[in-house]
Amino acid sequence: MKEVSHNEAASWWKRPERIVLAVTVDAAQKADIIALGWKMHTSSTPPMYAISIGKLRYSHTLIRQCREFVLAVPGEDLSEEVLFVGTVSGRKVDKFEATGLTPVPAKIVKPPLIKECIVNHECKVVGELDSGDHTIFVGEVLTSWICEEKKQNLSSIGEQSGYVHTGGGKGYRFGIIRP
Amino acid sequence: MKEVSHNEAASWWKRPERIVLAVTVDAAQKADIIALGWKMHTSSTPPMYAISIGKLRYSHTLIRQCREFVLAVPGEDLSEEVLFVGTVSGRKVDKFEATGLTPVPAKIVKPPLIKECIVNHECKVVGELDSGDHTIFVGEVLTSWICEEKKQNLSSIGEQSGYVHTGGGKGYRFGIIRP
Numbered sequence: 001m002k003e004v005s006h007n008e009a010a011s012w013w014k015r016p017e018r019i020v021l022a023v024t025v026d027a028a029q030k031a032d033i034i035a036l037g038w039k040m041h042t043s044s045t046p047p048m049y050a051i052s053i054g055k056l057r058y059s060h061t062l063i064r065q066c067r068e069f070v071l072a073v074p075g076e077d078l079s080e081e082v083l084f085v086g087t088v089s090g091r092k093v094d095k096f097e098a099t100g101l102t103p104v105p106a107k108i109v110k111p112p113l114i115k116e117c118i119v120n121h122e123c124k125v126v127g128e129l130d131s132g133d134h135t136i137f138v139g140e141v142l143t144s145w146i147c148e149e150k151k152q153n154l155s156s157i158g159e160q161s162g163y164v165h166t167g168g169g170k171g172y173r174f175g176i177i178r179p
Numbered sequence: 180m181k182e183v184s185h186n187e188a189a190s191w192w193k194r195p196e197r198i199v200l201a202v203t204v205d206a207a208q209k210a211d212i213i214a215l216g217w218k219m220h221t222s223s224t225p226p227m228y229a230i231s232i233g234k235l236r237y238s239h240t241l242i243r244q245c246r247e248f249v250l251a252v253p254g255e256d257l258s259e260e261v262l263f264v265g266t267v268s269g270r271k272v273d274k275f276e277a278t279g280l281t282p283v284p285a286k287i288v289k290p291p292l293i294k295e296c297i298v299n300h301e302c303k304v305v306g307e308l309d310s311g312d313h314t315i316f317v318g319e320v321l322t323s324w325i326c327e328e329k330k331q332n333l334s335s336i337g338e339q340s341g342y343v344h345t346g347g348g349k350g351y352r353f354g355i356i357r358p
Contacts, residue, residue, distance in 0.1 A: 001283065001292065001299070001324040006226040009298045009323035013197065013252045013332040014220065016356070040219040041193065042231040043311025047185040050229065050315060052221040073192045104180065113180065119188045120180070129308040131317045132222025136229060138310045144188035145180040153192040162341070162356040177195070177341040177356055 016155035016163070016177070019082055022051055023070040023103075023111040024062035031103055031112050033095045034059040035086030037156050038134070039071070047141040049123065052134040058090045063137055067125045068109040071139065072117035075151030079167025079174040081116075082154060087170050108142045118153070120145040152176040195334035195342070195356070198261055201230055202249040202282075202290040203241035210282055210291050212274045213238040214265030216335050217313070218250070226320040228302065231313040237269045242316055246304045247288040250318065251296035254330030258346025258353040260295075261333060266349050287321045297332070299324040331355040 017037040025031050038052035049071055053060045063069055074082050081099040088095070096103050096112075103112035106122050113120040123139030130136075154174055157163045163175035196216040204210050217231035228250055232239045242248055253261050260278040267274070275282050275291075282291035285301050292299040302318030309315075333353050336342045342354035 001294065001326055003286070004323055004325050006300070006320045006323045009300060009325050010220070010226070012298050012325055012329060016195065016197075018192065018195075038219045038221055040217045040229065040231060041189070042217055042315055043313050046311050047189070048311045050219065050231070050310060052219060052229070107182070115180065119191050121185070121188060127308050127310060127315075129306050129315065129317065131229060131306060132225050132227045132319070134222050136221055136306075136308065136315065136317070138308065138315070140311070141185045144183055144185045146183050146188050146191055147180055150191060160356070161358055177339070179340055 015158045018153045018155050019074060021072040021074055021082070021085060021114060021117065022059060023072060023114060024059050024066050025111045026062055027065065029110060030094065031096055032059055032062055032090035033085040033101070033114070035082050042138060048126065048138055049121065049141065050136050050138045052131060052136055054134050060135060063125065066110060068111055069123050069125070069139055070106060070109060070111045070113055071121040071123055072114040073119040074154045075118045076154055076166050076176045077151065078116060078154060082174060083167065083169055083172060086172070113145060118147050118151050194337045197332045197334050198253060200251040200253055200261070200264060200293060200296065201238060202251060202293060203238050203245050204290045205241055206244065208289060209273065210275060211238055211241055211269035212264040212280070214261050221317060227305065227317055228300065228320065229315050229317045231310060231315055233313050239314060242304065245289060247290060248302050248304070248318055249285060249288060249290045249292055250300040250302055251293040252298040253333045254297045255333055255345050255355045256330065257295060257333060261353060262346065262348055262351060265351070292324055297326050297330050
């Protein structure tokens with residue numbers, strides 16, 4: 001074995017990373033969307049997910065105020081939208097308007113669902129933990145939605161074979177596992 | 180969109196889940212290994228990973244005492260070992276002995292590295308958060324190791340095509356993405 005920097009070691013195993021979107025709202029109920037690779041399932045009963053949000057991101061401010069989020073799962077047809085919401089700040093742009101994604105009122109939480117996503121989980125923040133340059137927010141799932149057509153969850157991928165490359169840019173490559 | 184149970188919605192997007200192993204030690208320095216799918220990168224600077232461990236697991240007791248763990252990344256050749264360490268409790272079994280995996284003294288932390296894994300990160304627990312039936316432990320990476328031969332990270336997979344099925348059992352299916 002060889003001792004290396006964390007970054008070199010991480011590059012050996014960090015992909016594919018399935019991507020999710022987190023939808024939050026500001027005090028005026030204007031919605032924002034962030035793209036996240038750093039998320040995990042974290043409880044079965046009750047169902048919970050943990051997401052890591054960078055401390056400087058606009059969504060970090062919003063989720064702290066709102067204490068709710070929608071965890072939405074993008075399919076293979078949303079590479080362009082994922083790249084946009086992941087690389088542009090919601091401080092200046094209405095991301096639903098800019099991407100054409102369709103907000104649908106949620107049943108319980110304030111942030112809207114995303115109609116074009118394959119799965120939407122309505123979540124209430126039940127825990128928060130400092131983690132270096134990010135904060136971990138734990139969301140309990142209050143209810144869940146699926147769309148009509150099952151698609152593959154979009155992933156962040158490398159240069160390996162085994163994938164259908166669906167889009168990307170700005171250093172990101174998106175795709176799905178080759179059927 | 181259709182409202183469904185969390186489990187039904189989760190089944191639409193929960194795989195592939197890359198698998199990691201976490202190595203801990205008891206007070207007598209006897210090492211234990213757990214297999215985890217619920218993990219995420221959670222900080223770039225300093226590098227940190229978050230792992231979710233079920234509250235009833237033996238590793239939960241050990242990591243609470245030890246405050247350190249090794250995050251080891253299994254490759255495509257370790258299906259059988261991953262199934263064993265993920266489904267048998269370390270309360271009764273020495274998992275290194277039972278699997279034939281080779282413990283290698285770490286440089287900084289008490290738990291050993293796993294020689295057969297493609298990557299080993301030495302981690303110190305810097306945060307802990309209750310999350311339903313699990314606890315989230317955040318580990319700061321103190322140093323990292325790679326092995327000589329790069330392999331694909333073993334994943335928990337479903338019944339879809341796109342994978343090389345490498346093993347499994349007891350309801351688990353392991354594999355890697357088809358080259």
